[in-house]
Amino acid sequence: MAQFTPAFLDLVLERSDLVHLIDARVPLKKKGKDYWACCPFHQEKTPSFSVSADKQIYYCFGCHAHGNAIGFLMEYERLSFPEAVTLLAEDAGLALPEEQGKGPAxxxxxxxxxxxxxxxxxxxxxxxxxxxxxxxxxxxxxxxxxxxxxxxxxxxxxxxxxxxxxxxxxxxxxxxxxxxxxxxxxxxxxxxxxxxxxxxxxxxxxxxxxxxxxxxxxxxxxxxxxxxxxxxxHKSRVLYGLHQAREGIRRTGKALLVEGYLDVITLHQAGIDNAVAASGTALGNEQLELIFRAAPEIVLCFDGDSAGEQAAWRAVNLAPEHLRQGRLLRVLFLPQGEDPDSLVRGQGSAAFHALLATARPALDVYLEGLQKRHNIVVEDEKAVFLHHARALLQRLADPILKELYEQRVATLCGLRMARHPSPPLHQEPSRPRQRGQPSLLDRALLLLLQVPQAPAWQQVEAALLPFLFASDPAAKNFAQALDILRDTTHLDTHGLLSRIADPDQAAAWYRLAMTPLESTGTSVDEELRQREISDCVARINRRSRAERALFIGRAADQAGLAALSDSEIAELLRHRWRDDENRS
The missing domain is CATH 3.90.980.10 (DNA primase, catalytic core, N-terminal domain)
Structure with a gap:
């Protein structure tokens, strides 16, 4: 397994466009600076899934799903960490680190x-x-x-x-x-x-x-x-024409899978430039997933003969695990004796476009094929039909699609079925909303996560922050974020967030990082924003120095001035002098 260094991972994320990556799978709409959609990880009607082009992170204000490009691919595509990094590196044109003792470098x-x-x-x-x-x-x-x-x-x-x-x-x-x-x-x-x-x-x-x-x-x-x-x-991992079809797929949001190389070329010539073909093998899981990574909707095009029907049956049987929320898979059967190449050359691209509009949902094609195999009027054959249909539907990754087709199957067989809405994916317990104004340290953490490059953060007297831990719970989080920032220079928001190990803490920090600063009263003017950060740092330093002086004062009250060092006595006197001056 290739070893991915932090520097390599940072480079992969830097070269990746999160908005484009997600938009190819979940259509986004821009609102303000960020992009929004209904969350792909739980059911909702009002968009709460936000993607930041500037910060290259996403966060759902509903289910708290969060992450960067690597995390999104792992969650949405169900990839392992190495698989997600490898995919992003390949898309970015980056060579992977050499394998350690396994496989060719x-x-x-x-x-x-x-x-x-x-x-x-x-x-x-x-x-x-x-x-x-x-x-x-x-x-x-x-x-x-x-x-x-x-x-x-x-x-x-x-x-x-x-x-x-x-x-x-x-x-x-x-x-x-x-x-x-x-x-x-x-x-x-x-x-x-x-x-x-x-x-x-x-x-x-x-x-x-x-x-x-x-x-x-x-x-x-x-x-x-x-x-x-x-x-x-590896023919099971390659699609002919995908390189040439990238732009057509991106423009249309669809990919058309045909059977032959000449079919691909003829369709591209006719302006249907989102066509690809399997490479010397029947369609497999890896190829189907490869197309879905490129487009949220796929049309499988088959010849209208018995061989085409068999190929469609095999393809549709692969589909359930790939049909996650936001993905569409359709099947198109061409007229008997035609393939895309012959149809376009004989009747023109308009005829093919008209046929494309007749493509049908893959699961409909499956159920119709299953009905041809089993006469559901006869009870024992109906039982076999139900067994196969339910087995396939059980594999569906999209809970809403699963419920809809379970109802369809029950209706076909004359059964009554209780409705049990599928639970949202990855739903976390809702957290009570905080009341009142955020504390100084809450505000500081929000600003730090959103504008980590501000030079004023280097002026925080970090050694004194522990004196604020008892009075403000947010002080520990702020101190931790500041430690990460100091350990690695020139970190941006997603680089800082990627170094959080605790999942609950990461969710809270992503929420803060994706909260529009304008909604918190922060100025959109960059100069005023930097001034606010400097003011925030100055207030934190004053408060932490005051808490330090109170700590020294309590020590003096308990053990006397003799127990203090000369520097502690001088610090205590300076603080009391400032207090007297402020009161006068």
């Missing part, structure tokens, strides 16, 4: 990406030089712009095309094999894996070249040939 993988880039450059030149391959793409309706956008190439028939050009040394030939570009026969001879095929380069979400797909032009089987599993290519 990042530096050993980079040459494989580079070897694929060199191979693709050769394949692209070979396409320019081969009229037959260009003619094949032309007959399939692939335009020159799409050839460039998707970096299409051609693998000549020669068995050692790559080896001759890229395999001049033993290390070069080792890289060709490790990247999945060549194979070895039993007699030890090496040959190119891709021969006499159109080449479709496959990039991951970060845009790194990880594998290739090759399509025969004469119908020779296998029609499609993909890279084998390699250290950088």
């Amino acid at each position: 990042v530096d050993t993988l980079k040459p494989l990406h580079q070897e694929l880039e060199r191979a693709v450059a050769l394949y692209r030149q070979a396409l320019r030089d081969n009229a037959e391959a260009r003619n094949y793409l032309q007959t399939r309706g692939v335009l020159a712009a799409a050839i460039e956008r998707f970096e299409l190439g051609f693998a000549p028939a020669a068995a050692q095309f790559l080896t001759r050009n890229l395999g001049k040394s033993g290390e070069d030939r080792r890289l060709l094999a490790a990247a999945g570009l060549v194979s070895t026969r039993d007699d030890g001879t090496v040959y190119d894996r891709f021969r006499e095929r159109v080449i479709f380069p496959i990039r991951d979400g970060r845009g790194r070249l990880v594998g290739l797909g090759g399509r025969s032009m004469d119908g020779r089987e296998p029609k499609y040939l993909n890279s084998p599993e390699t250290p950088i290519y």
Whole structure:
């Protein structure tokens, strides 16, 4: 497992855009400086989930969910801490720290990406030089712009095309094999894996070249040939076209999953640029989660034949754990004998858009398929239907969706079902609202959490703060926040909050950090705000010095002046002199 240092984690958070990350999953609306939505972690009708672009943190004023980009991914996507950090690092283009004793280090993988880039450059030149391959793409309706956008190439028939050009040394030939570009026969001879095929380069979400797909032009089987599993290519974790579809997905808030590489390219040419495809395998859990990370709504597009129905059935059976609040999964069946490529080329993009509007909820498709398998008019088959339906619905991650479909199933089977509203997720006991004005230290903590960069905080006489602990409970929290700030220089709000270990304390601090300062009477003017912080620091210092003097005075009353040091006596006299001067 890679070891993530605090410095690396800070860099990951610095390079991440929390608003964009959350908005891709939970649509946000801007109100004032912050963004708001109904909380994805509990049920509510009025938005109480707030996201700060400045501080790069979120907080729900309803259920107290809180955190930064790492915490959000862990909670929303149900990722482990290393998985969340890795995902954010990849999206930010950051290389991960080297693995300690397990798996290949990042530096050993980079040459494989580079070897694929060199191979693709050769394949692209070979396409320019081969009229037959260009003619094949032309007959399939692939335009020159799409050839460039998707970096299409051609693998000549020669068995050692790559080896001759890229395999001049033993290390070069080792890289060709490790990247999945060549194979070895039993007699030890090496040959190119891709021969006499159109080449479709496959990039991951970060845009790194990880594998290739090759399509025969004469119908020779296998029609499609993909890279084998390699250290950088795992077909269950890759989606073809995702790199090119990022902008279309972001713009529409939807992702369209189709079956073939040419389907993706044809749809992009037609302006439907949010299409992706599975990479040489049936849709799996990792790929489905990968798409949901990019878009809150997915449309699965299948051919309208028995094979398409079977593929849809398998896909829908994967769905329940992925259908968390705010996510939509729909299924679209095309007319018999059509695929997206043939439909768009034959009838135009308008016809495909019209079909997209008919896409249906995945769970509806599942229940209809289940009804085809079991006649619910017959009691024993109805029991089997109920068993399977309830088993799938039990896996649903969204409690509201689960309740709605449980009611649907009960109605289908003529059953009466008691309504038991699902409990809110992560609901914490409500805390009583504090009455009265916040104390000086409450105010100081709020300002410190929101404006930790203010230079005045360095002027707090931290050594005297313990004398305020007994009189003001907020003093301990303020002192702790100040200690964190002093231990690590140049901390911003989310950097300070990320160093809180106690969950209850973290929730309280996130609430303070997300409370609009304007609502607390603080000026929006930066100069006036800095002046208020300086005044707050001065008042804290005066109060803590006074408490220190009272402590010394009590010690003198009990043990006499002889028990005090010279500095303590001088401090006591200075404080009493100030008191006399203030009274006069």
